[in-house]
Amino acid sequence: MNQDTVLEVKNLQVSFYTDLGETQAVKDAEFTLEKGDFFGIVGESGSGKSVTTKTILRLGPKNCKVKGGEILFHGKDILKMNDSELRSLRGKEIAMIFQDSLSALNPVYRVGNKMVELIRRNNGVSREEARRQALDLLKAVGITDAENSLRSYPHELSGGMRQRVMIAMAMSSHPQVLIADEPTTALDVTIQAQILHLLLDLQKKTGMSIILITHDLGVVAQTCRKVAVMCGGYVVESGTVEEIFLEPVHPYTKALIASMPKVGGGAFEQFLERDLSEHSESLCPFLNRCKYAQDICENSLPPCSEIGPGHLVRCHLCGKGAGDGRKENSNE
Numbered sequence: 544m545n546q547d548t549v550l551e552v553k554n555l556q557v558s559f560y561t562d563l564g565e566t567q568a569v570k571d572a573e574f575t576l577e578k579g580d581f582f583g584i585v586g587e588s589g590s591g592k593s594v595t596t597k598t599i600l601r602l603g604p605k606n607c608k609v610k611g612g613e614i615l616f617h618g619k620d621i622l623k624m625n626d627s628e629l630r631s632l633r634g635k636e637i638a639m640i641f642q643d644s645l646s647a648l649n650p651v652y653r654v655g656n657k658m659v660e661l662i663r664r665n666n667g668v669s670r671e672e673a674r675r676q677a678l679d680l681l682k683a684v685g686i687t688d689a690e691n692s693l694r695s696y697p698h699e700l701s702g703g704m705r706q707r708v709m710i711a712m713a714m715s716s717h718p719q720v721l722i723a724d725e726p727t728t729a730l731d732v733t734i735q736a737q738i739l740h741l742l743l744d745l746q747k748k749t750g751m752s753i754i755l756i757t758h759d760l761g762v763v764a765q766t767c768r769k770v771a772v773m774c775g776g777y778v779v780e781s782g783t784v785e786e787i788f789l790e791p792v793h794p795y796t797k798a799l800i801a802s803m804p805k806v807g808g809g810a811f812e813q814f815l816e817r818d819l820s821e822h823s824e825s826l827c828p829f830l831n832r833c834k835y836a837q838d839i840c841e842n843s844l845p846p847c848s849e850i851g852p853g854h855l856v857r858c859h860l861c862g863k864g865a866g867d868g869r870k871e872n873s874n875e
């Protein structure tokens with residue numbers, strides 16, 4: 544393991560169990576997070592990106608079960624941690640913020656009460672010291688009237704302000720990793736840009752690693768250094784932002800990127816809404832939508848191949864030795 548490696552997700556498989564049976568939400572998620580990385584996980588709804596990251600903190604619902612794989616935090620498997628080890632990991636070593644800041648903050652508590660309680664629990668300081676730290680944290684995330692914000696109830700703050708409060712709370716324990724699950728989806732474009740800028744700024748100042756989950760490739764392009772593209776429970780391509788945006792190889796990645804300029808015009812949304820439910824569990828997750836599909840795609844799951852240093856692709860036509868297939872695919 545590289546000494547800069549903070550987190551490794553290896554061959555992760557997660558299923559949900561309902562009255563209708565088992566649904567494999569994550570079939571093979573694999574990626575590595577290094578110190579100071581800004582890492583994006585992108586994919587449509589149901590691709591497994593949120594389940595993957597919630598599993599990192601073992602926050603899945605009761606009907607969710609990890610079927611296989613490892614999640615190594617500095618080499619230690621989170622999936623094997625006991626309750627006490629998990630408590631010291633969650634919100635301290637690895638913090639998480641969500642899209643819905645209004646639900647995440649307790650509506651009957653003033654922001655200050657919630658922050659002071661969290662800081663006292665995480666940092667073991669007096670009430671006065673916790674309040675002082677809360678004020679400093681709010682100022683650090685760009686809230687100028689921090690005193691007033693501490694006295695406010697969540698519904699009295701704007702969506703952007705609430706997301707800043709969530710980020711301040713996540714930063715209170717100086718986490719090594721911050722997981723941001725669609726943090727800007729509910730915000731308008733201007734506020735979205737401010738929040739992304741804030742995350743970038745905090746990452747540079749603290750050196751923490753950030754995992755950003757989003758369905759929006761534009762957000763990834765603005766912020767991330769590396770990206771994993773998920774489709775149907777698999778990471779189908781991962782690499783640097785330059786590799787994914789300038790030299791995409793997997794047909795699904797190419798289709799996602801091709802639809803980008805039409806965001807707002809409907810094409811991207813239509814692409815995302817197409818039905819994934821019919822594909823076979825053991826075949827390529829993009830098979831039913833892929834215009835390059837060949838006989839081999841109907842018969843076996845493509846392996847994950849490294850086509851360049853750190854650039855991984857899961858496609859029969861894109862792996863090592865695929866030669867002609869990759870060339871044909873790149874002519875789109």
Ligand code: SF4
Nearest residue numbers: 827830833840858859
């Ligand atoms: Fe298309 Fe086959 Fe590649 Fe899947 S494995 S993306 S079906 S070419």
